[in-house]
Amino acid sequence: MKRHVNLTIKQVTSCYADGSLNPRLVTDYALEDSSQLKSLNIFTKLTPETALHQAKESAFRYETKDPKGPLDGIPIAIKDNFCTKDVVTTCASKMLENFVPTYNATVCQRLFNAGAVLLGKTNLDQFGMGSGTVDSIFGPTKNIWSENLKEEGKFRIVGGSSGGSAVAVATGITYAAIGSDTGGSTRNPASYCGVVGFKPTYGLVSRHGLIPLVNSMDVPGILTRKVDDLALILNTIAGPDDLDSTTFKREFKPINLPETADIDIRNVRIGIPKEYHCEGLSDEVLEAWVEIADLLQSEVASVEQVAMQHTSASIFVYSILNQCEVSSNMARYDGIEYGHRADENSSTEELYAKTRSEGFNRVVKTRILTGNYFLLRKNYHDYFEKALKVRRLIKNDFDQVFSEKVDVLLTPTTMTDAPLYSDFVSQSNRDQCAVQDFCTQPANMAGVPAITIPIKLSKKGLPIGLQLMSKNLSEETLLKVAKWIEGKVGFDCLENNQIYNARKD
Template sequence: MDKILSKNIKTVSKALLYGKFAPQDLVKSTLKQIDNTKDFNAFITITDKIARESAEKSSILYQNKKARSQLEGIPIAIKDNFCTKDVKTTCGSRMLEHFIPPYNATVCQRLFDAGAVLVGKTNLDEFAMGSGTVDSIFGVTKNLWGTSCNSTDFHIAGGSSGGSAVAVASGSCYGAFGSDTGGSTRNPASYCGLVGLKPTYGLISRLGLIPLVNSMDVPGILTRTVDDCVTLLNITAGPDPQDSTCVSKPFNKIRIPPAEQLSIKNLKIGVPKEYACEYLDDEVLETWKEVASLLENAGAIVTEVDMPHTELSIACYSILNQCEVASNMARYDGVQYGYRENEESSTEKLYAKSRSTGFNSVVKHRILTGNYFLLTRNYEKYFMKAMKLRRLIATDFDHAFEQVQMLLTPTTLTPAPLYSDFIKKSNSEQCSQQDYCTQPANMAGIPAVSIPIKLSRKKLPIGLQLLGRNFSEPTLLALGKFIENQVLFPHFVEKI
């Protein structure tokens, strides 16, 4: 790999500013790296022409000392469920295989306005319904860790933002956006050895993010370092008058001091005992304890906290997820847009054939299940009870944050599983296990970040998760940077 591709955004930005190389050179190296790692299947669409044109524009701005931000000329990638003007946005589904949006998602527009260079749209589970990036019509995305290009079996990248994670981990870009509904950014971040941020609900606009579960979806950020994560957050966060779910209060840019100046003395950190569930891997548990001790030795006050509704959270999440999926997927009828079968004998047959062919089995299962929960005779029994339970789960966090400022938990229950083992279970079984620690944050709307800690005995990344109260991203990311500086995780695979 070209050495410059392994640097952080701040370093590369300075090098561009001082003319050590041009944005065109950076894009050329990035596109070459994408080609070198194409067997891992991180990308659905490579926007090489757009990238070169953007690099030319950035080069002129650097020459005239008019760089728009620290992201000027920096290659980034976007998950393929964010709308990008004049660029295919497929959601990894036959239903939207040829969909070309007429506008940019707010996240994308803010990145482009800041000078970021789009190198491609990344792979995902169909309509972001999964935790492995194994259900895309464009094939499975492979994890770089523990996997060779020609391997017949491999470790999964995590999902549903696995393509974005592998793009960043491979050095094909400096940062990428995913979406996070129940852990879809933090899960692949943990498996691929990255920083993965799920911001407070409403902090980043959802406009142009094709919805899965409107009440839980948030744009998520994947980078190699906390500082890079802060850079992307500062560019994209803040009010959006076109998104009624976005906060209206102005966003104050986050500034985290250098690692050597950070102190966590007397910071109160909670360890929820309920996250130590029966499927938690011994090495993950050991890592969790090690980092808790590390923080305590650094002056933090680490205490056990009680979150009694955690074990019920995944069932509650599943019901609400499927109900909103049933509602959101109703728009794909083969008439207005999306895949359309050549069936004209009746409108009903057109709908049925287009939807049965356009969606995969996972999507169809969630639609059917969600509609069952929403039947008049089932509405109170399932949907309303799940909504009440969601309030109790959010209250658990409120009570915890009355005692502590941050929570420390595992991100995933295990390091990245082998693909052959992962597909033995159904999509719902996979998600119920892999999202156990991540989806409660989406239910409550609070921010959470996964930080890579160390490699397992099999040389696979293990990540831990930090959670905080709403809009606590400055403290959350500062603590993440402190941990990052202490553990010094090796970000790159030795051989790709």
């Protein structure tokens, strides 16, 4: 294993500063690794010229003792539904396979301003509609933890839709990656790949330049191997943005996490929502859940069971609202202004129809049709309006439990460890999302921050993660508890996986 790969971001930049490492060398290694691990199908587009140029500029800043900050020279990856200037942004779709934005998403621009090095754009389910990173025009992304990476259909899925970003981090190619999270699309793959995945409070991080899926739930997400690294990325990208009216207007106060030994959780109230102990939850995930609850209680943290009675309805409400907003957002892709255009000139209506038929896969088309059905005048009240009302009740569950009983909720992230690809695709996208997103999507419905951290390996040698949620804008408390647990369990993604030994092609 290359000696720099398992360092934290802060350690890497310290090495840059003292000259023991160089941004150009680290970027060269990252590009080399991405080539050697190309069979995992992590990237939709590598950007070696951009990366080497940014790394060269970073190296010069360190030589002149003028680095931009704690991310200067750090290789990162960005999910391919964030606009990147002069770099193709496809959403893993035929519709946008040749779309080259003229601007950077705010998240991307802030990272570049901080000196981060863009290694490439990562694979996803088409337009973010999925929980496996299997529905992409570039093919599925493979989980590095798979027992069998070469036999057709026998590899493990990575989760989705930010699967490429999760594997970029899990393999050590990048130190951090940006994903998006609409119903768990950052936390789900993070759990399956043994990394940290974070969804901030809605409005804390700008959505400008994130190609929308569900405007009322989408947030940029962060994937790293350590909670400290996550905090550095969050400090860089969070805060108000004049280009996004949904962001909070007050300035973001950077989070400075103490050392694990200095984190005091004795006054933190932990809630265990009983509704998350649901059908389909594996014994091993349940066991990990109980172990961490017991660990927290052993440190005098208050741990108690709580009730969130509308949890069981949440996945149905999420599905309805998701498809309604999808049907609205996808209307912009008509073959006229940008994106794929069909070879059709008989009429405008035929052009629209053929363009959309060719440009969208079955999953996207199904969600558009279903959303339009829910929004028909005769169905609007029975589906969309009622779903909005139940969403309010779900949010009220969170508001009540945080205001009256607990500071942080501890739940599973996924029901099981990572499924086999062949088993996953044997069920429909809709059915898989209903299962895979059960524990994660309520946080998006309520807009609260949530994080998943790796806890242990299953009997199959696959990662198991657990999720923490807290009230709006309580990221600091959430990350402190997450870091405390991380320090206690001692899970190391790269050492456990040994990817630079037996598993590298």
